[in-house]
Amino acid sequence: MITRSEDYVEYCRELAKNLRDVQDLALRGKNKRAITRRIHEDIVNQVKLASGDDLVDIGCGDGTLLQMAQASGVASAIGFLATDEEVEVVRRLGFPVRQGFTDRLPIEDESASVVVCNSVLLIVPRERIPASLREIHRISKLQARIYLGEIPVAPGPAPEPQFDSARETLAYLYRRYGLRTWFGMLRRMIFWKLTGKPMVIRSGASISFYCEPHEFVAMAEAEGLELVRYWAHEYPAGRYNYLFRKSLAAAEREPVPESA
Numbered sequence: 001m002i003t004r005s006e007d008y009v010e011y012c013r014e015l016a017k018n019l020r021d022v023q024d025l026a027l028r029g030k031n032k033r034a035i036t037r038r039i040h041e042d043i044v045n046q047v048k049l050a051s052g053d054d055l056v057d058i059g060c061g062d063g064t065l066l067q068m069a070q071a072s073g074v075a076s077a078i079g080f081l082a083t084d085e086e087v088e089v090v091r092r093l094g095f096p097v098r099q100g101f102t103d104r105l106p107i108e109d110e111s112a113s114v115v116v117c118n119s120v121l122l123i124v125p126r127e128r129i130p131a132s133l134r135e136i137h138r139i140s141k142l143q144a145r146i147y148l149g150e151i152p153v154a155p156g157p158a159p160e161p162q163f164d165s166a167r168e169t170l171a172y173l174y175r176r177y178g179l180r181t182w183f184g185m186l187r188r189m190i191f192w193k194l195t196g197k198p199m200v201i202r203s204g205a206s207i208s209f210y211c212e213p214h215e216f217v218a219m220a221e222a223e224g225l226e227l228v229r230y231w232a233h234e235y236p237a238g239r240y241n242y243l244f245r246k247s248l249a250a251a252e253r254e255p256v257p258e259s260a
Contacts, residue, residue, distance in 0.1 A: 008123045008206065009082050016085035022093065025086055026061040035235060039118070039149075040065045046243055047114050047145040049074065056080070056112040056139060058102055059120035063095040070095075080105060102132035110141045118149035122239075125208050133223035137246060146225060146244040150233050151216055153240065156207035166199070213240050220244055 015024060026036045043065060049055065051073035057065050060079025069077035080100040081087050090097045100106050102117065102124050115136055124132055140146060163169045166189050174182040192199045211219075217227050225244040233239035 008208070012081070013083040013085050016083060016089050019089060022062045022089060024062075025081075025089065026064065036062070036064055039235075040068060043116055043118060043147055043149065044068055044072070046241070047116065047147050049114055051075070053113045054111060054141070055114045055116070056105075056107065058100075058105065058115065058117040058136070060090065060095070060097060063090045063093050063097070065116060065118075066095045066097075078107070103128050103135050105135055105139055107139050109138055111139050113141050113144050115140050115144060115146045116149070118147065118241075121148060122150060122152050122207050122209050129209055129219060130223060133220050133225065137224040140246040142246055142248060144246045145228075146246065147241070148216075148220070148244065149241040150239045151213075151242065152207055152210040152238055153212055154238055155210055213242075216240070216242065 012025075019025070023033045023036065026032065043049075049069060049072055053069075053074045055065075055069045055074050055077040057069075057077070057079040060066055060081060063079060066077050066079050077096070079090065079095060079097045081090065081097055082099070082101060084099050087097045087099050098106055102120060117132075117136065121129060121132065136146060136148075161172065163172060170182055170185060170189075173185050189199065191197075213230055217230065220242070221227065224246065226247040228243040228245055230240050230242040233241050
């Protein structure tokens with residue numbers, strides 16, 4: 001029987017292991033290099049990235065923002081990815097990258113004058129969002145610019161149906177997506193059969209966290225971040241970008257205790 005998994009970390013791990021184009025690590029789909037670059041150019045402008053900045057890019061994808069940061073002459077730039085497999089790929093491109101999760105970043109307190117976490121929090125389980133925001137606050141220097149991007153206001157598409165047999169799965173994929181997707185899945189099924197590996201389809205489209213802007217702003221402010229502004233994301237629609245800072249007033253607040 002073929003099963004489906006919504007474990008995003010395992011999806012990223014499998015993607016890195018079978019990578020054909022490093023741009024796929026940006027998780028925007030095929031042939032989206034230009035969109036990825038345009039989004040990161042906008043991020044550079046929004047945070048006013050400049051020489052002398054210390055950048056931390058949480059969920060750095062294919063390293064596009066790290067490349068831009070190095071070109072702008074920043075003092076330092078480091079990225080984090082969820083799996084060692086992704087880290088290995090991006091390090092081969094010459095970028096400083098470490099494994100880390102949004103709520104557990106292996107970096108010292110007050111390391112960053114700019115923190116970027118774009119199109120990442122939407123795949124973090126809701127119960128881990130406060131800890132993730134707390135961790136971003138911890139690594140940020142006083143007056144740091146903090147860009148938290150592409151937070152959806154609604155859940156993503158419904159999960160694909162699950163079938164009992166390979167035949168049913170292939171028939172559905174052919175009807176829904178066409179010959180190319182059908183053939184790609186057939187190749188995977190043959191591989192699973194020959195290697196004896198379990199037949200698990202890992203989804204890269206699930207959304208774990210979404211909320212309206214007022215709710216997200218309140219969550220961030222509760223963890224010591226001060227809103228500068230927020231605005232609607234252009235592509236894909238239905239998401240918002242947020243610019244925060246770690247101000248003196250926010251830094252002096254009592255931290256919000258974790259729930260028992």
